[in-house]
Amino acid sequence: MQRRTFLFSGITTGLALTSPASAGRLLAARASAPSETALDAGFTNPPLIAKPHTLWHWMNGVVTRGGITADLESFKRAGLGGVQLFLVGGSEAKIDEPTNQILSDKWKSLFKHAVEECARLGLQFGTHNSPGWSSTGFKTIDLKDSMQTVVFAETKLAGGATFNGVLKQPDSYQGWYRDIVCWAVPDETVVSLEKAIDLSSQLRPDGSLTWTAPPGNWAIVRIGHTSLGKTNGTAPLSGQGNEVDKLDPAPLKAYWETFPTELLELAGPHVGKTFVHFEIDSFEMGYQNWTGILPAEFRRRRGYDMLPMLLVVSGRTIESKDVSTRFQYDWKATAHEMFIENYFQTMQSLIHRAPGMKLLLEPYSTGKEQPFETVNAGIAADLPMAEFWQKPTPWGWDTNKGVVSGAHVWDKNVIAAEAFTGQPNSAWRVDPYALKSTGDRAFADGINKFYFHTSAHQPWKTVLPGMTMGQWGTHFGRTQTWWEHGGPEWIRYLARSQFLLQHGKPVADLLYLVYSRVTPKPVPGFYSETIGTDALLTRLRVKDGLLTLPNGLSYKVLVLPKTGTMRVDVAAKLRELVEAGAKVVGPPPTTSPGLADRERADALVASVGAALWSAKYASQVLDQPIDEAIKTFGLEPDLEVVSTDLRSPLLWIHRQSPTEDIYFVSNQTDLAGKAEISVPDLGRVPELWDADTSHREEAPYHFVQGKRRHVRLDLPPSGSAFIVLRRSAVREATVRSLIAPSDDGFSTILDGQLLAAQNGNFTILLANGASRRIAVSDIAAPFKIVTPWRLEFANSETGTSRTLSALVSWTEFEDDTRYYSGTANYRTEFLFPRRLASDSVYALDLGAVQNIARVRLNGRELGTLWKPPFRLDLTSALRIGRNVLEVEVTNLWANRMIGDERFPDDLQWTGKSLKSLPDWIDTDKARPETRRKTFATYKFFDGKEALLPSGLMGPVMIRQLRRRPFG
Secondary structure (H helix, E strand, O other), rough: OOOOOOOEEOOOOOOOOHHHHHHHHHHHHOOOOOOOHHHHHHHHOOOOOHHHEEEEEEEEOOOOHHHHHEEEEHHHOOOOOOOOOEEEEEHHHHOOOOOOOOOOOHHHHHHHHHHHHHHHHOEEEEEOOOOOOOOOOOOOOOOHOEEEEEEEEEEEEEEOOEEEEEEEOOOEOOOEEEEEEEEEEEOOOOOOOOOEEEEEHOOOOOOOEEEOOOOOOOEEEEEEEEEEOEEEOOOHHHHOOOOOOOHHHHHHHHHHHOOHHHHHHHHHHHEEEEEEEEOOOEEEEOOOEEEEOHHHHHHHOOOOOOOOHHHHHOOOOOOOOHHHHHHHHHHHHHHHHHHHHHHHHHHHHHHHOOOEEEEEEEEEEEEOOOOOOOOHHHOOOOEEEEEEEEOOOOHHHHHHHHHHHHHHOOOOOOEEEEEOOOOOOHHOOOOOHHHHHHHHHHHOOOOOOEEEEEEEOOOOOOOEEOOOOOOOOOOOOOOOOOOOOOOOHHHHHHHHHHHHOOOOOOOEEEEEOOOOOOOOOOOOOEOOOEOOHHHHHHEEEEEOEEEEEEOOOOEOOEEEOOOEEEHHHHHHHHHHHHHOOOOEEEEOOOOOOOOOHHHHHHHHHHHHHHHHOHHHHOOOEOOOHHHHHHHOOOOOOOEEEEEEOOOOOOEEEEOOOOOOOEEEEOOOOOOOOOEEEEEEEOEEEEEEEOOOOOOOEEEEEEEEEOOOOEEEEEEEEOOEEEEEEEEEOOOOOEOOOOOOOOOOOOOOOOOEEEEEEOOOEEEEEEOOOOOOEEEEOOOOEEEEEEOEEEEOOOOOOOOEEEEOOOOOOOOOOOOOHHHHOOOOEEEEEEOOOOOOOOEEEEEEEOOEEEEEEEEOOOOEEEEEOOOOOOOOEOOOOOOOEEEEEEEEEEEEHHHHHHOOOOOOOOOOOEEOEEEEOOOOOOOOOOOOOOOOEEEEOOOOOOOOOOOOEEEEOOEEEEEEEEEEOOO
């Protein structure tokens, strides 16, 4: 008989039970556990670095000292680690506070107060490097120091004719223009530079020229540059100005002495301690292709003069299509390099002048034309940052792979994300549970530090929900209904998750070489990352057949882009890697992309392709689809989903330290499901760590088969789990097939040979030769709570409570409470008739809840539930006989905001944005329309929307789960 070893133990989630079976296993969790380590301690109480932060938007100067303190204290209570200040207005808000101009004495006082309050509360503070959110603009920046673009104008001239006058000037921004070069060329689509005539020396400063054309038709092409016309238009008017030149470091250094230096002086002793970050947000300012130092830099980097080739801007082909295309590649590559060096890295060096200050950088851009390569730009980030938006929009997710990979290849372990950015269609409609699967997806992408988007500063104390960041953002803060009702519990979940995801190093198998920001198609079972040319050339080597970085990260396969074009230095590096034993997948390179010495460069690149894609390296270098190449190489998956009933793929990520392997897995569906996964067997016992409750225990069902360890998971809706492998496994043998225990589960660890399994009874042959038969009893019939409930609404418009014989959504009430938003209390008394068995666990199941439930039984706080299943352990508080159960339920703002639209509007709007602040706000004056209970600075609802189900809807029951050994 084949020997099988089954290890059964119970997964519980502390207060929140994931399933009835989980409750039945609670007694196993009370058994002895391994001694607590630093990993255990940090998971239970995450350190500051693991706590989420929030973006804190001050809207158009409408800021108060009391509001600053109230905001920051609420952030601290909720469990945040800090704030990132943005000064927003302009295009994003119409309201204004003219007495609080940026850098005025009043504004300085408020800024200093914010930093000092963060210091008092132990919160970290950061701010954007300039007003607005993209990118670096201010009122002190002249047009000559702004972002530049090449422009041209043509003047046609017949052969033999003389032009004597002022040439047509190219279009310019606000009249600011400077010449670069002037060429006379035959009026043809394809131009040979041998026929072009340089008129630059004859062009006078006023644009006048005297020149006689040779025979034929000619065009005089005047080429110059002007400001791109970009401003930080999302800033308050008092902070708006031109966007600084991104390709020349000199204007940036001059800007640094203005706004950023002023902020550092205001922060004083808190710089580098409390005030720790300047940020460059996502780059949204378009493509800059010129600066005064570009011709010299181009010659230094590319080896030839770019000025004759500038004729391509007129739409002409210079010499040939190949020549023009290669020049345009060189021009773009030079601009990319200069952008990273002269903007990102220069900003970083300026920030580093103050000890302890770091650059928080979102190294990606919007628009079709990317001004830099994301993975290469990761070198400049002290804290790299991506972004992701809340459902239903897919925006932002394409930034994650490039930012995360860039962080890893440049040895940055903590990777932030602007998190849960929202659109109006999701505003005030989401709770922590709605955010959970979104956040878990980001965790699986490699993000391990959330910065919430957004917490608009709330200057008032008497209006709710108050200030918004225009139409944008999911709303986090003290005026959100659930901020202190479920918010802290969810934030603890995030902090614990981030702590584990910051531990050790990431594990990935596939490394994709990319020339732009791309997200490779997932390969089931294999985690992938990307690398740019800079890190490939300077940091990648081969050790023991693996592609290895100086920080210890290693990859099994290098995957090349699907193009035959490759730089000479990259091709030479590729040869070096393959000769050292690297595995490579992709097409052979055949040509180089640049113009300098192109025939020799093409030959060198082609020779590398011919040499490496030959019989000599046939076992290492493959031109196959990656999934086929994996099979050819015989690679085993890192995490394989053996079976699952989930409707969508199980998302996962793997971290590793010298003593632990940590897998995070996420169910992205809103239904509970099961999955069996396998990972390489490391001779360690898999433990399940619940980031919601900090509960840790051995996986309820796992076994070894061949070289892989299998683990069975029961995941609730949008559920997630950490699988931690750290303790050595003993007395185990392999098995061929999986025989699952009953759903009731086991409460003890059994080690031995399975002899029989029938009708829930298991006979085990123990290691000492004895046999033992055990069974797990059926779950006792649930005890349903059917007594009436007393329901009381806090601040209810009706001012009355009511008795409910049946639990229904508040939206089914016929009076005004159907529109209620906030917290209400349910109370009932019931008689529990059963004897409390010492071998049982008693679980409260609330059924359907919208949206947060805080539970008290007989006066004892049992916890706050923020996600389904709404179940918790009430064994310690349950009594035989009379019991008093209270459930405090909090819903969302949407219903009250929808309900208010029934009444006349007493605010003035420009479109959907509030035009001006009413004189009754935060004063003793009465609101004109007293029936309206909500106030916001953006109109999110028109009153036609459907109300959201709210309240405790049940059914509510107590489940008894017990075990009974026998035999």
